Amino acid sequence: MADNHIRPAIAVRGLRRSYGDKVVLDGIDLTVAEGTIFSLLGPNGAGKTTMVQILSTLIRADGGEIRVAGHDPAREPDAVRAAIGLTGQFSAVDKLLTGEENLRLMADLHHLGRREGSRRATELLERFDLVEARGKLAGTYSGGMQRRLDLAMTLVGAPRVIFLDEPTSGLDPRSRRGLWQIIRELVAGGVTIFLTTQYLEEADQLADRIALLDQGRVVAEGTPDELKRRIPGGHVSLRFTDPDELDLAARTLTAAGGALAADGRDDESLVLQVPHDGAVHSLRALLARLDDASVEVDSLTVHTPDLDDVFLALTGKSRMTDETAQTGETARTDETTMEAVR
Amino acid sequence: MSTMSLALADSATMVRRxxxxxxxxxxLILQLVxxxxxFLLLFVYVFGGTLGNGLGSGSGGRGAYVDYVAPGILMMAVAAVAMGTAISxxxxxxxxxxxxxxSMAIARVSVLTGHVVGAMVQTAVAVAVVVGVALAIGFRPNASVxxxxxxxxxxxxxxxxxxWLSVAMGLAAKTVESASNLxxxxxxxxxxxSGFVPTDSMPVGLRWFAEYQPFTPIMETIRGLLLGTGIxxxxIAAAAWSAGIALVGYLWARKLYNRQA
Known part of the structure; x- marks a missing residue:
């Protein structure tokens, strides 16, 4: 049994995939431990969906070694399919069937038998708060309900590895939080989750490990905390009402031995950024120093680093080295990716 | 379960869907039927009196034309259902x-077989309705059971x-709109x-096309079986065309469905 814990749920080495001349995935390495949430984070067109499609047997990789639940998606697709569940970016419910019929359809396709299928459908309807809507056509469901039904359908087969491709895009904040809660419960039950998202908050909230994907490469990987540690720390932004005050504050703080943040002084918007660790006592000391020099501060904001900073610091950099035309390029890639699924 | 019975079970599930x-x-089915x-009512009641007299056989008139046009309308119903299949x-x-x-471990073809069997059921309904209406307005076949x-x-x-051809067309179409046009x-x-008028009344080029296109031998065969005209x-041509179209449609559909796999 110890073996099961050592074997990763997903292992990828040197994965490559192109569409024509366009390289979408360029040598991806990643490992996802069983029973954890792994989040692939990246802007539109970074190759997230292509990655999910390859791992879930929908399309083939051009090269590299892949194991999902111990099997190679290219050589043993049915073994992989039996172990996984996929909730894609576009709602994968049958809109002309009711919620309950959708779940029964999945039960039939998993050959669960009549009684077990009905038991499972009822259980999932209750768990996903769809009991009242069970007899209504899925096409009439709200976006949040469709996503819940979608995920419930994925769970009918009791998959060990679940792929969630941008599961909360287009959902309102409340539905999003509800879905997060469900995802946490799933992992608590031992399931492995591979989640793609462009929401940093989502990855931060859910993921045990995050890989940052940009232009087909993993530009950073680690726990959310590790990633946050990789970028410059937090700062305090001080806003002034007139340039003289700004100048005075800058001189006072430099004289006191405190360094200003690089590019920390903005004379146009009258903002001064001071590096800061977020602790209350050092904030008090900073304000006391300004007070002593009679500097009038208009407003103050404390900024602690979040994944947004990581995202901008890491993807922004690689984008600047490549030419700006990239955004148009990547948007088009997304379309080709969609095309290929059909 | 064996692979074969799994494929049957999954196909049955898809047919139920x-x-x-x-x-x-x-x-959709109302529109298809x-x-x-x-067209049946239009041709029989508006054009039927005149067209029937031009058939040059039997009693002529509207009664003769119902008999003549019914197999053509049947083919039209079959084609209309095929169009609906491409759309769905x-x-x-x-x-x-x-x-x-x-992404599920199910028999891959079952999605397509579900559509095919579903379409056959629709065809049965559409054909039954068309035959029913035709009989009601004077279609008088003399066929044995x-x-x-x-x-x-x-x-x-x-x-x-x-x-199968329309399943392939539905798969080939980039949008639902083009699926309805193909x-x-x-x-x-x-x-x-030969659906609405005998081919020998047509100008040469058109007649050549009309005689050699697949629907003509099929309509002639149905006409022969139901009304006792010569087959x-x-x-043979009807069977050959059907087999050929089915094979091409099936292979095309399979290729399109499995692409990128």
């Missing part, structure tokens, strides 16, 4: 549900072939054959 769709979306019925396949493919099916069964077999044969010519093909080599 299609039947539920038909029940949920009856306007409506078109041939409207294309609709399916634009929804995420097919990606879900493809065996000939009726044989005619039904011919209809089923071409319906099966056109269904098979459109099939609905009008009976006009350019000749039409039976």
């Amino acid at each position: 299609q039947i539920t769709h038909m029940r949920r979306y009856p306007s 409506g078109t041939p019925v409207v 396949v294309a609709m399916d493919m634009t929804e995420g549900i097919v990606a879900r099916f493809k 065996l000939e009726w069964v044989a005619a039904a077999g011919v209809v089923a044969m071409i319906a099966f072939a056109l269904t 098979p459109q010519p099939l609905v009008f093909l009976p006009f350019l054959g 000749g080599s039409s039976g």
